[in-house]
Amino acid sequence: MALVPPHGGKGLVCCLLQGAELAAEQKKAEGLKKIDISPRAKGDLIMMGIGGFSPLNGFMSKADWKSVCENFTLADGTFWPVPVTLDMDEEVKVGEEIALFDPKKGVFMATMKVTEVYEMTEADKKWECEKVYKGQGEESADDKFWEIAPKDHPGVQMVMAQKKYNVAGPVKVLSEGDYRDRFPGCYMSPAEARATFEEKGWSKVAALQLRNPMHRSHEFLAKIAVEVCDGVFIHSLVGNLKPGDIPAEVRIKCIDTLIDKYFVKANVVQGGYPLDMRYAGPREGLLHATFRQNYGVSDMLIGRDHAGVGDFYGLFEAQEIFDRVPKNLGAGKDLITQPMKIDWTFYCYKCDGMASLRTCPHGKEDRVVLSGTKLRKALSEGAPVADHFGRDEVLDILREYYSSLTEKVEIKMQSHAAATKM
Numbered sequence: 001m002a003l004v005p006p007h008g009g010k011g012l013v014c015c016l017l018q019g020a021e022l023a024a025e026q027k028k029a030e031g032l033k034k035i036d037i038s039p040r041a042k043g044d045l046i047m048m049g050i051g052g053f054s055p056l057n058g059f060m061s062k063a064d065w066k067s068v069c070e071n072f073t074l075a076d077g078t079f080w081p082v083p084v085t086l087d088m089d090e091e092v093k094v095g096e097e098i099a100l101f102d103p104k105k106g107v108f109m110a111t112m113k114v115t116e117v118y119e120m121t122e123a124d125k126k127w128e129c130e131k132v133y134k135g136q137g138e139e140s141a142d143d144k145f146w147e148i149a150p151k152d153h154p155g156v157q158m159v160m161a162q163k164k165y166n167v168a169g170p171v172k173v174l175s176e177g178d179y180r181d182r183f184p185g186c187y188m189s190p191a192e193a194r195a196t197f198e199e200k201g202w203s204k205v206a207a208l209q210l211r212n213p214m215h216r217s218h219e220f221l222a223k224i225a226v227e228v229c230d231g232v233f234i235h236s237l238v239g240n241l242k243p244g245d246i247p248a249e250v251r252i253k254c255i256d257t258l259i260d261k262y263f264v265k266a267n268v269v270q271g272g273y274p275l276d277m278r279y280a281g282p283r284e285g286l287l288h289a290t291f292r293q294n295y296g297v298s299d300m301l302i303g304r305d306h307a308g309v310g311d312f313y314g315l316f317e318a319q320e321i322f323d324r325v326p327k328n329l330g331a332g333k334d335l336i337t338q339p340m341k342i343d344w345t346f347y348c349y350k351c352d353g354m355a356s357l358r359t360c361p362h363g364k365e366d367r368v369v370l371s372g373t374k375l376r377k378a379l380s381e382g383a384p385v386a387d388h389f390g391r392d393e394v395l396d397i398l399r400e401y402y403s404s405l406t407e408k409v410e411i412k413m414q415s416h417a418a419a420t421k422m
């Protein structure tokens with residue numbers, strides 16, 4: 001048995017240059033028109049660099065953008081769930097080569113050969129939001145979407161704030177950012193993850209996506225996966241979150257501690273990936289599965305409110321969307337990685353252990369359920385946290401983090417906490 005193949009049928013498509021080629025292109029970049037890019041575009045470029053976004057080798061054309069929004073496929077029919085586009089105000093010409101620059105770090109991230117420039121009107125942006133960010137079904141906020149999304153939905157805000165043009169074309173990536181230095185042994189490319197899994201003899205690999213600290217419910221999800229797969233890949237977002245969310249360094253320390261004390265080490269691998277949150281809700285769940293396929297993951301854990309944003313989506317919409325996406329698209333074009341759908345999990349006093357809505361017949365009053373907001377409040381005030389919600393070792397790390405925060409950060413954090421979920 002082998003690992004799942006990379007998505008798109010072309011192997012890992014890696015746009016990151018190496019050695020002499022890299023040095024030459026970096027020199028060339030200095031002479032090209034310099035365009036500042038957003039943190040989101042930076043993450044997208046790194047993913048294209050390391051093969052995480054295979055088969056993408058650049059930013060999407062209008063035909064790809066439109067087809068992704070409408071049909072969940074690139075224009076050539078390959079499955080892809082969210083637009084990967086590059087916006088700018090600068091006038092650039094088709095055929096021109098440009099240099100994409102990270103203004104925060106002062107680093108050239110890529111060069112790009114422009115193949116298309118298309119205007120994004122307000123109506124186009126709104127259409128993208130309707131197609132990609134709006135939930136479906138009774139539990140979602142679909143009927144009052146435009147009333148609340150512009151002020152409360154970070155994904156919609158990002159799209160609506162995009163610049164005048166989208167610019168498409170293939171890229172040559174010049175940098176992986178500072179992730180390798182910041183997260184040694186944790187940040188890994190798809191090729192490195194695949195090599196790690198192969199060395200362990202794994203072929204059926206589950207991934208647990210995390211952007212918040214890992215508590216008992218997440219530990220339980222990971223362990224369910226270990227029972228039915230060869231192993232679990234605990235894969236954290238190490239790109240940018242909203243202000244007030246827990247930094248990746250702290251979350252990774254929590255996971256290290258959990259693996260050390262509560263897992264059989266042979267059956268778990270921890271990794272980090274360089275994307276920012278897009279806040280695309282259920283579609284983001286699909287993106288998590290799509291790029292995980294490139295990392296060699298066959299089964300993507302999708303729990304309650306996966307990639308949720310406030311109350312915009314139904315609690316299980318990110319599971320249901322996997323049933324709605326197009327299938328039988330042709331060789332290499334389908335999403336192979338499947339969702340491992342798990343119901344809401346918690347500790348139950350009557351069950352005397354971790355359980356889910358599928359296994360626990362008891363009532364609300366018997367279960368340990370804590371909102372993110374309440375947890376943050378307890379940790380930042382040094383108050384006790386409900387028994388069995390988190391492991392003591394993890395809660396200690398979080399308390400230490402909160403006590404290191406200044407008052408100013410704390411206030412900011414509280415105001416953002418309401419919209420934050422797993």
Ligand SMILES: [Zn+2]
Binds near residue numbers: 348351352366
């Ligand atoms: Zn129970």
